[in-house]
Amino acid sequence: MSFFGKVLASFGVGGARVDTKLERSEYTAGDMMRGKVEIYGGNVPQDIDSIYLKVNTTYTRETDDHKYTDYAAVKKQKLNEPFTIGVGETKVIPFELELPMDTPITYGKTRVWVETGLDIKNAVDPEDKDYIEVRPTLLAAKILEEIELLGFRLRKVDCEQASLKIASHYPFVQEFEFVPTSGVFRGRLDELELMFISQTEQSAQLLIEVDRKARGLGGFLAEALDIDESLVNVHITTQDLPQLREKLTQIISAHM
Known part of the structure; x- marks a missing residue:
């Protein structure tokens, strides 16, 4: 050697x-x-x-x-x-x-x-x-599919550095960015962002960011001050699947 x-x-x-x-x-x-x-x-x-x-x-x-x-x-x-x-x-x-x-x-x-x-x-x-x-897992795929069936189009998917307001156990979070193209949310929202924070086979912990469309002077001021967005913590299980679309509709509508 x-x-x-x-x-x-x-x-x-x-x-x-x-x-x-x-x-x-x-x-x-x-x-x-x-x-x-x-x-x-x-x-x-x-x-x-x-x-x-x-x-x-x-x-x-x-x-x-x-x-x-x-x-x-x-x-x-x-x-x-x-x-x-x-x-x-x-x-x-x-x-x-x-x-x-x-x-x-x-x-x-x-x-x-x-x-x-x-x-x-x-x-x-x-x-x-x-x-x-x-x-994606079966549950995650079903959630993403139901969002699209509500009239949203998936515009972008990427992993971004997790901010302090997001309790991710990784230094990043994957964001799914949707825009409303049809249905009841068209013209009322600018976009919808969905993030999976944690998952098991039976459940998923999500963050849904609802970005409201600016209307009038108050709406434009809210947009300028970045207060036109609501961040919603959502827990979904496989038991929610039969009524998943209704549940998502209620959550989004409540924060418009």
Whole structure:
């Protein structure tokens, strides 16, 4: 084992490599993801402290009136205890990783990927990225569908930095922005924003922001002062599904 081989491996040249292979590339939030991590030894033996998997997503944060694209983990899982990978050796580690129920869906600008990393002392840590498509849960899909059936069109979906008024356990929240194009809310609202704060298989905690349309001098003043919006905390369960449209109509109407 040459000294220079060790030095090169510490910079990632001729060192260990990692490749994650997922069973599929499309999932529904809450699914169990299965696959295997393949580790390939390099030109020198290396001690692997750990292998970790992270599910990351992109979001937009604002600093000093400038917007930046950042990323955050919605899940992190360690796969193994320390081991040594020999020269040219291959190790395969199968895994199961539960995708959180509140993983953002991959719509609009939102991207979600599985990051695999090796922690190697005194060396550049190898990484692997695998992008996935994430579909909404059945309950979330039903809520979004009912909003559209009320005459709203989905205009934009993105993940934004969570403000202090939003109690998200992530540094971001995914926002679904709708505009009224037909029905009773057309001409009465500028837009409707919906945010999923937390989810389980049976329930969802939402924030609905109702942006009223300016009418007259008072309405324009309210819009200028940013008091033409109401933020409503809503809890919806699967038991609400038969009357979901009526419930959403009542909530929105009460804050117009």
